[in-house]
Amino acid sequence: MALDSDAVEAVAFDSYGTLVDVMSIEDTIGEYVDSPEPVTKLMRNRSLGYAMVGNAIEEYDSFLEMNRHALRYAVETLGLDVSEDEREEIISALETVPVFDDVHPVLERLNERGYDCYVVSNGSEDMLETMVDHGDLEDLIADTVSADEIEQFKPDAPLYRHAADRIGVEPEAICYTAAGWWDVPGAVHVGMQGVWINRQDTLWGPYETEPALTIDSMGELADELE
Structure with a gap:
């Protein structure tokens, strides 16, 4: 499968980990614990797990709330002394994580080429509104x-x-870009043209499904669509 740029009518992106650096929350966690990396990774993985289990059992809670539970799980599992108020400070930082450096110039290029750009996210509506505002993305999304x-x-x-x-538009007319190895297959499954931006230099899953394109930076996507 290869990206059919001629068929693309709109471009959609995941948010956390794709447009904004969700792992930068590690800096805030580091204000409260000596070794923030294990907390960050365990929290991230647990929150994704909560989302998938929630789907399976048809229970829904906001992504922010699931991250709140995931952070508590991480600090208690690792035996760390982080108070509820301190955990709330960490969760608040999720809403103001920085935009990756390659995002603004690429969104500008895509807009100039006539593509409308969208965000499709597990994030709550309030989180996405804050992300767009804080990231100065209003005119690009x-x-x-x-x-x-x-x-x-x-x-x-x-x-x-x-x-x-x-x-x-029809799914096949959407170019969907995400950093999640678990996210792109979902888009491809419904017929979207999935682009995997491998920001964490990791491995694709053991799927028969393949991305239409694998990239290391957003600029490669803009090159393909020009």
């Missing part, structure tokens, strides 16, 4: 689509299909 709208998370199919309906 046409709209955001949140899991809150259907109370179901990626990588299950309904949120991708809902996003295609919201965007107003």
Whole structure:
């Protein structure tokens, strides 16, 4: 499978880990613990696990709330003394994580080429609103689509299909870019053209499904669509 740039009518992105550096929360965690990296990784993995289990058992809570539970799990599992107020300071930092350096110039290039750019995210509506505002993305993002709208998370199919309906084009006309090895397969499964930006230099999963394109930076995506 290769990216069919001629078929692309809209470009969609995941948010956390793709447009903004969610792992930078490690800096805030480091204000309260001596070794923040294990906390950050355990929190991130646990929050994703909570999302997938929530889908499976048809229970929904906001992504921010699941991260709150995941952070508590991480610090208690690692035996760390982090108070509830300190955990709230860490969770608040999730809403103001920085935009990756390659995002603004690429979104500008795509907009100039006539592509409307969207965000499709497990993040709550409030989180996405803050992300767009804090990241100075208002003029570059046409709209955001949140899991809150259907109370179901990626990588299950309904949120991708809902996003295609919201965007107003068929799934195969959407170029969907994400850093998550678990996220891109969900988009491809519903017919979107999935682009995997391998920001963490990791391995693709053991799937028969393959991304239409694998890139190391956003600039490669803009090159393909020009």
